Amino acid sequence: MEVLDLDHAGLVAGVLDGDRRAIARMLTLFDDASPGSREAAGSLAAHAGRALVVGITGVPGAGKSTLVNALLGAWLERGHKVAILAIDPSSPISGGAVLGDRIRMGEHGSHPNAFIRSFSARGELGGLSRATRAAVDCFDAAGFDRVIVETVGAGQSETAITAMADTRVVLCPPGLGDGIQAIKAGILEIADVLAVSKADLPRAGETAHELREMLTLRRANPDQAWKTRVMLVSAPEMKGIAELIEAVEEHGRVNGHGRRLKSPALDIRQGHGTLENSGDADVWRERLSALTERDGLCATLGISVVAGGPGRAEVAMTVDARHMNFNGGCHGGTIFALADAAFGLASNSHGALASGIDAHITFQVGVRPGDRLIARAYEYSRSKRIGVYRTEVLRIEKENKETPVSAFTGTVYIKQ
């Protein structure tokens, strides 16, 4: 089925205007990764940053949906505009999914200030977390000042949630005991608030105690302004909900709303310290894509991330009429921008903020509309303050043969 291209500008305007139909449609475009949706995500991200975005995750059966409903009710009562993004697993066989039914059991969905949308995990991390980030920014840009992202308990999306939420709540059912090890270390590490659900069950207090013990064993991070909280909640009775909201709001005040947007590089470091060596290609691609999507120039030129790693980045674009100079060849500035994008990602991949202070480029061959270009950046040297990066720009020929287009070298100053 061929579907006509869409009027993205009109949709973006509609979203910024708070038009619910435009929001809903935009979310579908993100979900389907349809053409132009990345550019639209980029323009919406520019308007985001006001909302407090809370990610809620935990093992299945932990009580996430009940908690989400309780939070929704409490925030609506305080006059907030609340959006919820519920992510459900899809069937590995058919790819189909039943979405958001647990969330919709609640009584607050019909409130005019609530917007509930579900996505299916579709078994692939990359597409989902990109769509989720875009959806969160979309809600934020549309004027929702509280956004809740609920993810399925198991799987990779737990780590992905760090990039889309300002404040991360991990929910644990009581009585985990030895099973605490069953929670991947990664989940506990990302938590800003650890909530023990079903507080009325006998082992809840014990579980909270065990979690606190675990936190003290963690390496203290002197840079962190926030110390992870552990609390007890019982959503059906609304016990501990006010306290949880207070903790979440306070985290938002301390770290600022839209932290996920302002210091995305920091997120990479904090959430995935262990990933530097893990070689998890999907996660790296996602981290770097998160940065690129908030990069206005990348969005404008159509530059996307192909791969990444510690000190490495690969980006790509397809040359079209927008990128031409008056002679009908590809503009040198376009090629520079592509190389510079890879340079920027590679040099910021370690977490510390790196600012370019010098760069130069060579041009070997001409480039025409329709050509596919990639830029690969790698770390040449890096000291405490100074990093030097090399970027190769290549044209992809038939059978994936690569023709060198440009060589680029850049230097960054690293802020401590």
Added chain:
Amino acid sequence: MNKSLSSSIEQDAVELTPYLAWEQEYRESIGEDRPVENVSGIPIKPLYGPQDWQRYGHDNPLSYPGQSDYTRGIYATMHRGRTWTQRQLIGLGTPADYNARLRSLMDDGATAVSLIPCNSVFRGYDMDTVDAELLGTCGVVLNNVDHMERSLEGVDVGKISCALNDPSPFTLLAFLLVAAERRGTDWRSITGTSNQSDYISHFVANHMFYRLSLPGARRVLLDHIAYCKQYVPRWNPMSVVGQHMQQAGATPAEAMAFTLSTAIQNAEDCIARGMQPDDFLPRFTFFFDISLNFFEEIAKFRAGRRIWSRITKERLGAKDPRSRRFKFHGQTSGVDLTRQQPLNNISRVTVQAMAGIFGGLQSLHTDAYDEALACPSEFGARIAVATQNILREESHLTDVIDPLGGSFYVEALTDQMEEKILSIMKIVDEAGGMYKAVESGLVQRMLGASAQRFQNRVDSGEQVVVGVNAYRVDEDASAHTIVERPDPASMQAHLDGFAAWKRERSAVEVEKALDHLTRTAEDPSGNLFGAIVDGARANLTHGEICERLRRDLGFGQPLTIV
């Protein structure tokens, strides 16, 4: 020597036992013998004999009717003495419409009152708070004591048994009791059943009847049982419902198992409140679906009777034989009926009803053939009643008690169904009992899987449904019944009358009665059903009572699992 023996065996055919001879001939003649399994998953053999009936001739002979373990029936006389109660569930339109229909059915031979309220009532709302299009389309619109009085005009509730489709918080019974009080009828003479008192089955399978949260519904049920015991002693406050589960997809064995597990849960709740088993168990009744699987249904009921007699004695500690009798009402299964060639449904209902009769039921509702098209028409309802009359009086089905008892097949199947049912009950027990098992969704998941399995069998043609996946005919659409809806003018008049009545009643009394409800809800030692009867007396409406209790005890949100 050896050689000659073996050669003689080869030469002369072995002399087979008659059974083996049959088996040999059967195998040779049948060609490909496809395996047969009943809905509950029990393999069915082509022939049954004494070797299949494990209890036969052993130290556990078949009991006689009216004797423990009640396999052959709960009374010595069974249908030879008194046939089943003919109970047609009806309800339509306004109280005046209902009253006219009720009287006409009683003229046709119905021997008990049954009352189905409008879906708005089931959901706990008054008529002035729902879409007017839906009022009275499936039941009578009855919101207060006045409406109950009008519905039962000319019917002596002290003399005739009433079955109320009346889920927790039992407002219809409250209205009935106050209406009886106004007429001067002694509550001790009132008989009947709270047909829909089983909140667990509503939480699992019939969500329409599910009004209050699980703990709230549990509390009101126990108060209702205690209240009836004291003030309306001939009323059956507890009807444990397997019908909803089977309609929602449970196999016959699952439906029986879940129902018995629910009965155990309710009985143990009563005992935990300090009631004596023999005080309340004689008033427990059961309500089942009867599907088209003729022998499976018969075996289901016989096995259920046997298990209940054992559980009441061994687990619940009952001593009175009346506590151990498994009294049940059967309703022919609406799910089996088809929209295609609707008159075929008359045959289906007949077979279902026979299964119930041979299964030893105490009362019976036969579905109208047009139930798959719409709420039954008067014409359809009349045929349903006639079906029962024919079975009871023309066909001599009731001459002999438990006529299938001793059939190798029926006895073997009864044993196997018993085993299957017990294995499912064990799963429920291991999950912490029925309340916990439904709270966690365990039962719902089992039921959903069975429903899916059955649908797949129909879709694949493995299960034949005449007129649907086999023997289809081109039908003239005009042959289908045209449904009648309540007359909008009389429904409007009913609405206007209700509005006027609400304006005229004492607002102070209403507030006081609502406060009384709240205070009783907050006091665990108070009897909430008593407060509901007080509310009915003070002219609270059905919707007002439900709304207040939903607020105080929690809204009934079922756990739906796809």
Added chain:
Amino acid sequence: MTAKDFRPRVLVTKIGLDGHDRGSRIVAAACRDAGMEVVYTPPWQSIPAVVKLALEEDVDVIGISSLATDHLIVPKLMAALREAGLDRVRVVVGGIVPDNEQPQLFQSGVRQIFHPGTTLDEITTQISTYASEARLAAAETGV
């Protein structure tokens, strides 16, 4: 967008007062198994709630299950969808709808009525077709 990328989004729900949800649950599961994304609700949704849900979830098709008489308010739902600008969303009804009451449903814009006896295959195939129609309509109008 190609057909491969497109997953139909379907809302399976019940409006009105009836609570018999065996059918809606089976149809929801069948749609999921046919690769669709299904938004499923418990029974008794109000018409405004269904409209809000359909809008926020941006569904292509709404399937209404009606076993009692709740189909009588489906025309009201159709009017509410139109008013919310959701003309593109296709609506189908499944369950018991008497013959003499079908015309009013079709006139209000209902695409199809699935009667008892329809196979799950037939239902999911039709729903897929309607979903494709709805997506095309969305692409043409922008929303």
